[in-house]
Amino acid sequence: MRLPPICSLGLGVPAVLATQKVLGVGGKGNPLDDDFNKFAIDALGEFHVTGIAIAVVDGMESWAAGYGNATLPSSQNGDPIPVTPSTLFYCGSTTKAFTAATLSLMIDSGIYPSLSWQTPISTLIRDDFVLMDPYTWEQNHLTLEDALSHRTGFPRHDKSLGTFYGPDHHKATVRDLTRSLRWLPMVSEPRTKWRYCNLMFMVVSHAMQTLTGQWLGTTFRERIWAPLGMNSTYLSLEDALAGPEHLAGGYYWDYDAEVFETVSFSGLDEASGAGGVVSNVLDYTKWIRCLLNEATPLSKAGHEAIKTPRMAMSGNGKGYDSPMLYALAWQTSTYKGHRVYTHSGGMEAYGAEVYFLPDLGYGVVTLGNTALTSNYVGNILVWKLINDKLGIPESDRFDWAATAKQQLEDIVSSIDNAVERLYPDRADPPLPHLLALEAYTGTYFHPAYQNLTINLANGSETDIHRHNTKPRLRAVREDVVWQNTFDFEHVSGEFWVVFINMLKVPNGLNEEAAKAEFRVGATGRPEQLMIEFMEEGSEGVIEFEKIN
Numbered sequence: 001m002r003l004p005p006i007c008s009l010g011l012g013v014p015a016v017l018a019t020q021k022v023l024g025v026g027g028k029g030n031p032l033d034d035d036f037n038k039f040a041i042d043a044l045g046e047f048h049v050t051g052i053a054i055a056v057v058d059g060m061e062s063w064a065a066g067y068g069n070a071t072l073p074s075s076q077n078g079d080p081i082p083v084t085p086s087t088l089f090y091c092g093s094t095t096k097a098f099t100a101a102t103l104s105l106m107i108d109s110g111i112y113p114s115l116s117w118q119t120p121i122s123t124l125i126r127d128d129f130v131l132m133d134p135y136t137w138e139q140n141h142l143t144l145e146d147a148l149s150h151r152t153g154f155p156r157h158d159k160s161l162g163t164f165y166g167p168d169h170h171k172a173t174v175r176d177l178t179r180s181l182r183w184l185p186m187v188s189e190p191r192t193k194w195r196y197c198n199l200m201f202m203v204v205s206h207a208m209q210t211l212t213g214q215w216l217g218t219t220f221r222e223r224i225w226a227p228l229g230m231n232s233t234y235l236s237l238e239d240a241l242a243g244p245e246h247l248a249g250g251y252y253w254d255y256d257a258e259v260f261e262t263v264s265f266s267g268l269d270e271a272s273g274a275g276g277v278v279s280n281v282l283d284y285t286k287w288i289r290c291l292l293n294e295a296t297p298l299s300k301a302g303h304e305a306i307k308t309p310r311m312a313m314s315g316n317g318k319g320y321d322s323p324m325l326y327a328l329a330w331q332t333s334t335y336k337g338h339r340v341y342t343h344s345g346g347m348e349a350y351g352a353e354v355y356f357l358p359d360l361g362y363g364v365v366t367l368g369n370t371a372l373t374s375n376y377v378g379n380i381l382v383w384k385l386i387n388d389k390l391g392i393p394e395s396d397r398f399d400w401a402a403t404a405k406q407q408l409e410d411i412v413s414s415i416d417n418a419v420e421r422l423y424p425d426r427a428d429p430p431l432p433h434l435l436a437l438e439a440y441t442g443t444y445f446h447p448a449y450q451n452l453t454i455n456l457a458n459g460s461e462t463d464i465h466r467h468n469t470k471p472r473l474r475a476v477r478e479d480v481v482w483q484n485t486f487d488f489e490h491v492s493g494e495f496w497v498v499f500i501n502m503l504k505v506p507n508g509l510n511e512e513a514a515k516a517e518f519r520v521g522a523t524g525r526p527e528q529l530m531i532e533f534m535e536e537g538s539e540g541v542i543e544f545e546k547i548n
């Protein structure tokens with residue numbers, strides 16, 4: 001088998017480390033050796049990942065390598081550009097750890113009177129942090145710590161995040177996103193359930209920008225990136241493109257045509273402190289070292305705060321020996337008795353995995369450029385390294401590759417069963433819909449989710465994923481952070497299933513299904529559309545009004 005270009009280098013030890021306490025022992029040679037390189041290339045092929053970069057920190061030493069392609073040949077450029085350790089990738093939700101860490105430094109600084117993890121968000125951004133009527137207690141009491149540990153009671157509402165707001169159709173700011181909270185239902189009591197919510201990190205980003213009076217990217221650089229020498233780390237697409245490093249293209253695998261398709265670069269302004277970082281594995285080793293060594297610029301109290309679990313996540317972490325807990329932007333559990341901190345990130349066509357094990361002085365980061373599956377490959381590579389490091393026999397290792405394959409199958413089968421799952425008691429035979437299909441078309445509006453413009457599907461659309469049915473009604477949503485398509489399949493009467501796909505990554509790996517009901521008024525026309533989004537469980541019922 002022809003091996004693609006591989007770039008591997010030893011990073012050396014920055015001089016500043018000489019004064020820092022270094023835990024753990026030095027590595028016994030480069031773990032990214034020939035066997036590992038072959039293992040990585042095989043994993044890329046098996047899971048259809050274009051490219052991945054990896055770096056390992058082991059005590060005083062670190063290594064990095066790039067596998068596969070950062071950019072595939074195109075009409076403008078005939079040659080693939082290989083991944084190297086300096087290749088830039090979108091880092092997705094691994095951004096969140098910088099938000100929490102930077103906030104720890106703002107708390108420590110004493111510049112902001114009485115700022116603490118327990119500060120109610122509404123005291124910082126009173127006019128903007130307004131919740132729906134029934135949630136007055138939550139409005140007054142939800143704290144920064146609640147937002148950073150995903151325990152506010154808000155579901156994701158990711159599909160509500162717009163890129164334009166208001167009658168003047170201005171470009172979205174994190175303030176606009178924060179102000180949309182007042183239209184969004186909560187799904188649980190605060191502090192009772194762990195429920196991942198990007199929007200709350202955008203809210204905290206807005207609070208931080210309000211306190212500092214400057215863009216979050218500047219604060220990240222001043223407080224963390226500059227002190228750590230992370231000069232290849234950015235919080236905006238424009239800055240990343242202007243930097244000297246190559247930004248990897250984004251790709252998804254088309255399972256039908258069996259080719260990689262290109263995904264255009266997404267803007268990062270709205271993702272902000274929830275997912276806006278672009279960086280490389282070399283810079284992430286500096287960050288991992290800081291975390292492992294409890295080093296500056298964070299204080300000891302800051303390191304402790306971000307690592308202290310606040311919520312139990314649902315169930316035991318797969319492959320771990322104790323329950324998975326969530327601290328401030330870090331998940332934590334134990335593996336063979338060793339504490340593990342980790343966070344993953346995903347941005348349309350990119351996947352990041354960061355791990356550090358303080359008592360081993362050991363950490364690994366992977367950054368890849370293929371939707372979802374680069375997270376699978378990242379985990380497979382990371383866990384091989386951790387198991388090798390610990391000398392765990394093959395028979396005692398959790399099978400991450402088998403788990404990843406199972407997850408891919410589960411995604412497909414859950415979509416195949418969507419009608420049965422969402423409507424187990426539906427009429428059989430189904431009732432017809434009340435009105436002609438054309439009558440349901442038009443624009444439906446919700447103040448947070450904004451416009452949903454439904455058209456007749458004209459038959460040129462692809463089949464609903466693996467269904468052999470054509471969608472009948474379709475909405476294409478381009479003015480949202482994660483652009484998507486809504487395909488409506490009729491169930492019975494006024495009840496439908498909406499299949500939601502990423503517009504830019506339509507291969508079904510992120511597909512989800514929601515329940516929808518049209519309300520026909522006394523006018524004989526549809527007046528409302530109720531949609532219950534179901535990402536990670538019900539996100540509450542969203543009521544859209546038909547506006548034309």
Ligand SMILES: *[C@@H]1O[C@H](CO)[C@@H](O)[C@H](O)[C@H]1NC(C)=O
Binds near residue numbers: 069072
């Ligand atoms: C990188 O791209 C080239 C050209 O498309 C291809 O031949 C090669 O197999 C790719 N490498 C990997 C690891 O996929």
Ligand SMILES: *[C@@H]1O[C@H](CO)[C@@H](O)[C@H](O)[C@H]1NC(C)=O
Binds near residue numbers: 229230231
């Ligand atoms: C990062 O940039 C600053 C300012 O240009 C420079 O002083 C520093 O040496 C750079 N650090 C690294 C690790 O390149």
Ligand SMILES: *[C@@H]1O[C@H](CO)[C@@H](O)[C@H](O)[C@H]1NC(C)=O
Binds near residue numbers: 164165169450479547
């Ligand atoms: C929503 O649709 C209405 C009616 O078509 C239009 O007037 C309005 O500008 C749209 N709003 C946004 C934010 O696109």
Ligand SMILES: *[C@@H]1O[C@H](CO)[C@@H](O)[C@H](O)[C@H]1NC(C)=O
Binds near residue numbers: 457458459460474476
């Ligand atoms: C069919 O509808 C899609 C949008 O759903 C549109 O992009 C396409 O141009 C339409 N094709 C025809 C032939 O009308």
